[in-house]
Amino acid sequence: MPIKVPNNLPAIETLTKENVFVMTDTRAMTQDIRPLQILILNLMPTKVETETQLTRLLGNTPLQVELELLQTSTHKATNISEEHMIAFYKTFSQIKHKNYDGMIITGAPVELMDFEEVDYWDELCEIMEWSKRHVHSTFHICWGAQAGLYYHYGIKKHILPKKLSGVYKHNLDYKNGMLFRGFDDEFYVPHSRNTTVNREDIEAVPGLKIIASSEEAGVYAIKSENDRQIFITGHSEYDADTLMKEYIRDKNAGINPEIPCNYFPDDDDTKEPTVKWRSCANLLYSNWLNYFVYQTTQYDITQIEDASLDAMIHDNNDIDLKVAKFGGTSLADAEQFKKCAAIIEAEKERRYVVVSAPGKRRENDVKVTDLLIECADKNKAEAEEVLPKLMSRYKVLVRGLGVDVDIDKEFEKITEALGKPAKRDYIISRGEYLNAKIMSALTGMDFVDAEGTIFLDENGIYDEEKTKAVLGKVLKEHERAVIPGFYGTMPDGSIKTFSRGGSDITGAIVAAVAGADIYENWTDVSGFYMVDPRVVANPLSVPVITYKELRELSYMGASVLHEDTIFPVVKVEIPINIRNTNRPEDNGTLIVKNADYFQSGFSVSGISGKKGYSTIAIEKPRFNEQPQLRADLLDIFAYNGVTIKNILSGIDSVTVVVRDEFFQDIEEQLVAEIEEKIAPTSVSITHDLAMIAIVGRELSTSPAIAVKVLGALANRKINIKLIDHGSEKISMMLGVDEADYVSSIEALYTEFTRL
Numbered sequence: 001m002p003i004k005v006p007n008n009l010p011a012i013e014t015l016t017k018e019n020v021f022v023m024t025d026t027r028a029m030t031q032d033i034r035p036l037q038i039l040i041l042n043l044m045p046t047k048v049e050t051e052t053q054l055t056r057l058l059g060n061t062p063l064q065v066e067l068e069l070l071q072t073s074t075h076k077a078t079n080i081s082e083e084h085m086i087a088f089y090k091t092f093s094q095i096k097h098k099n100y101d102g103m104i105i106t107g108a109p110v111e112l113m114d115f116e117e118v119d120y121w122d123e124l125c126e127i128m129e130w131s132k133r134h135v136h137s138t139f140h141i142c143w144g145a146q147a148g149l150y151y152h153y154g155i156k157k158h159i160l161p162k163k164l165s166g167v168y169k170h171n172l173d174y175k176n177g178m179l180f181r182g183f184d185d186e187f188y189v190p191h192s193r194n195t196t197v198n199r200e201d202i203e204a205v206p207g208l209k210i211i212a213s214s215e216e217a218g219v220y221a222i223k224s225e226n227d228r229q230i231f232i233t234g235h236s237e238y239d240a241d242t243l244m245k246e247y248i249r250d251k252n253a254g255i256n257p258e259i260p261c262n263y264f265p266d267d268d269d270t271k272e273p274t275v276k277w278r279s280c281a282n283l284l285y286s287n288w289l290n291y292f293v294y295q296t297t298q299y300d301i302t303q304i305e306d307a308s309l310d311a312m313i314h315d316n317n318d319i320d321l322k323v324a325k326f327g328g329t330s331l332a333d334a335e336q337f338k339k340c341a342a343i344i345e346a347e348k349e350r351r352y353v354v355v356s357a358p359g360k361r362r363e364n365d366v367k368v369t370d371l372l373i374e375c376a377d378k379n380k381a382e383a384e385e386v387l388p389k390l391m392s393r394y395k396v397l398v399r400g401l402g403v404d405v406d407i408d409k410e411f412e413k414i415t416e417a418l419g420k421p422a423k424r425d426y427i428i429s430r431g432e433y434l435n436a437k438i439m440s441a442l443t444g445m446d447f448v449d450a451e452g453t454i455f456l457d458e459n460g461i462y463d464e465e466k467t468k469a470v471l472g473k474v475l476k477e478h479e480r481a482v483i484p485g486f487y488g489t490m491p492d493g494s495i496k497t498f499s500r501g502g503s504d505i506t507g508a509i510v511a512a513v514a515g516a517d518i519y520e521n522w523t524d525v526s527g528f529y530m531v532d533p534r535v536v537a538n539p540l541s542v543p544v545i546t547y548k549e550l551r552e553l554s555y556m557g558a559s560v561l562h563e564d565t566i567f568p569v570v571k572v573e574i575p576i577n578i579r580n581t582n583r584p585e586d587n588g589t590l591i592v593k594n595a596d597y598f599q600s601g602f603s604v605s606g607i608s609g610k611k612g613y614s615t616i617a618i619e620k621p622r623f624n625e626q627p628q629l630r631a632d633l634l635d636i637f638a639y640n641g642v643t644i645k646n647i648l649s650g651i652d653s654v655t656v657v658v659r660d661e662f663f664q665d666i667e668e669q670l671v672a673e674i675e676e677k678i679a680p681t682s683v684s685i686t687h688d689l690a691m692i693a694i695v696g697r698e699l700s701t702s703p704a705i706a707v708k709v710l711g712a713l714a715n716r717k718i719n720i721k722l723i724d725h726g727s728e729k730i731s732m733m734l735g736v737d738e739a740d741y742v743s744s745i746e747a748l749y750t751e752f753t754r755l
């Protein structure tokens with residue numbers, strides 16, 4: 001327990017430096033107390049022993065703890081009675097709507113298998129993913145730690161030349177941490193495993209820190225930078241005789257185990273083992289519970305998750321019409337089609353479905369639309385060589401689904417159009433057309449073609465009025481229908497495709513015309529990631545963002561759904577829900593006009609950015625007071641075809657931010673023109689900048705966010721080259737050296753996902 005002292009007592013500073021946890025009057029007065037909710041996912045075969053060991057350790061604190069036990073439903077425990085499991089254990093579906101202050105994921109006797117071979121691996125991944133949002137701090141033990149490091153950070157485990165079994169001496173790698181507060185310089189921990197994780201692999205992940213290790217047993221304790229994940233490779237919780245029981249078990253199994261190291265007196269397995277780790281085990285668990293759970297968790301446990309989002313998306317009586325658009329990867333093959341059909345069947349409100357063409361089945365695969373473009377752009381003879389590839393892809397699909405769609409007949413029509421420039425868009429649109437036919441056959445929904453129902457004007461711009469009139473009427477005649485995405489009809493009746501990815505537009509058009517309550521966009525990610533997953537592995541997705549935030553994030557290069565494709569629903573303020581076809585149980589991201597009714601849990605909605613920028617800083621006394629000069633400056637950029645990303649102005653200077661690709665080749669010419677027309681005191685150019693946008697609606701009301709942004713970067717000693725608070729006040733733009741890009745994004749992500 002912390003020691004509470006008067007606010008300004010000089011002892012605070014000394015004790016804080018000594019790592020004694022001191023709480024001031026003010027904090028103590030504002031700290032509310034309630035029992036801690038702790039969940040144990042028990043994967044050990046010796047269920048009762050593990051329950052007892054962990055309960056003993058968790059009970060050794062003055063904090064009140066309410067314990068729940070969780071089992072996997074994909075794997076039935078064999079060493080224990082069914083009654084015990086039914087009486088004391090819950091399954092994930094029973095608890096997944098709840099939040100926990102802490103969770104322990106135990107070890108499991110499956111370490112020699114590949115993770116993916118373990119029969120409950122998928123379920124465990126789901127639980128680990130869930131833990132990021134529903135648990136304040138997760139404590140992973142032994143195989144649980146290896147599984148967590150692999151799932152969350154891609155760190156592999158390696159088989160040891162021989163089993164590590166015994167009690168080993170450990171030291172702290174990081175002395176000032178709270179998890180090992182009060183530990184001696186040397187301490188002992190039992191280990192019992194055949195596999196290990198490598199120090200270098202962990203050190204290569206900036207968000208992880210090794211806090212304790214052993215010369216013989218390797219890395220022992222690791223924590224994530226935001227303190228919400230702890231990974232412990234040893235078994236502090238073991239009883240005096242656990243290693244002995246495992247040793248005897250292995251002996252009886254004829255494995256011929258070595259005597260556990262440093263365990264039996266004189267290595268004599270007839271003597272009673274000496275316990276050297278119990279006090280450290282108690283301290284470790286009470287430190288975790290106190291500093292990593294109790295002191296930092298939310299008093300209002302519901303704030304760990306976004307319950308309001310759940311209510312909005314599911315079980316909402318006000319929602320009776322959903323339009324679901326499925327993207328290319330969701331329809332890449334028969335398996336994926338079946339997942340979509342199951343999603344459609346799952347809710348009767350999903351009455352209109354919009355489909356893309358089949359996308360890539362694997363990394364190096366080709367999208368059907370790309371093959372169609374190839375056919376449309378070749379002469380007839382060459383195109384006829386490509387067509388069989390396409391035809392067989394559809395035949396395999398139709399056969400795999402067992403539906404009756406006459407592919408030969410459809411391809412005869414396409415063959416007829418080959419080599420005719422006027423039929424180019426018709427050919428390219430067939431990917432979506434055929435998919436809609438197949439989905440209609442699979443689900444029994446009606447087929448409604450986009451040809452003759454969605455209209456464009458002579459400039460190829462969406463004709464809202466005509467579409468509303470015609471499509472609106474047609475939809476009324478069909479209770480449930482599938483509509484192909486990506487194309488519409490020109491005034492002369494010909495087919496015209498939209499820009500690439502344009503099925504998103506069709507989905508939004510259908511949702512707007514049908515007056516849907518929600519537009520679901522089903523893809524292969526669980527929503528809008530807070531950061532680029534190529535920079536931070538498995539990032540959290542944002543539960544709720546506004547249309548405006550999406551716009552800001554798209555502007556800085558974030559992908560998933562481009563704001564240009566959603567204008568029809570934005571206009572009529574229909575919420576958009578980005579969902580994952582491969583994980584329909586995830587809520588994904590909800591994009592709304594007004595997010596006031598949703599708890600966000602996070603104070604920013606996204607961090608996006610790009611490398612490859614330069615700045616041109618032009619100085620001239622009182623520059624800002626001379627509008628003509630400013631206009632001349634902008635003209636110079638415009639004439640030279642250099643798009644300006646951002647402009648920052650001071651009293652005597654203007655700084656222009658541009659993309660390197662537009663600027664590189666004409667840099668000298670541009671500077672010469674500026675010198676000639678503006679006569680500045682100086683022009684200075686900075687290359688190799690990365691621009692980062694921190695977007696969040698709370699930025700406009702909470703100055704603390706800007707302070708956090710700057711603090712997070714200052715802590716990593718990152719030099720900020722420029723700052724701009726966007727005019728909408730929901731974003732903040734920073735320029736840093738390209739070399740600091742990844743580390744800046746990591747620092748910001750860590751800062752804003754800390755609860």
Ligand code: ASP
Nearest residue numbers: 356357369500501502503
């Ligand atoms: N099939 C089209 C494309 O690849 C449209 C879409 O998938 O949204 O761009």
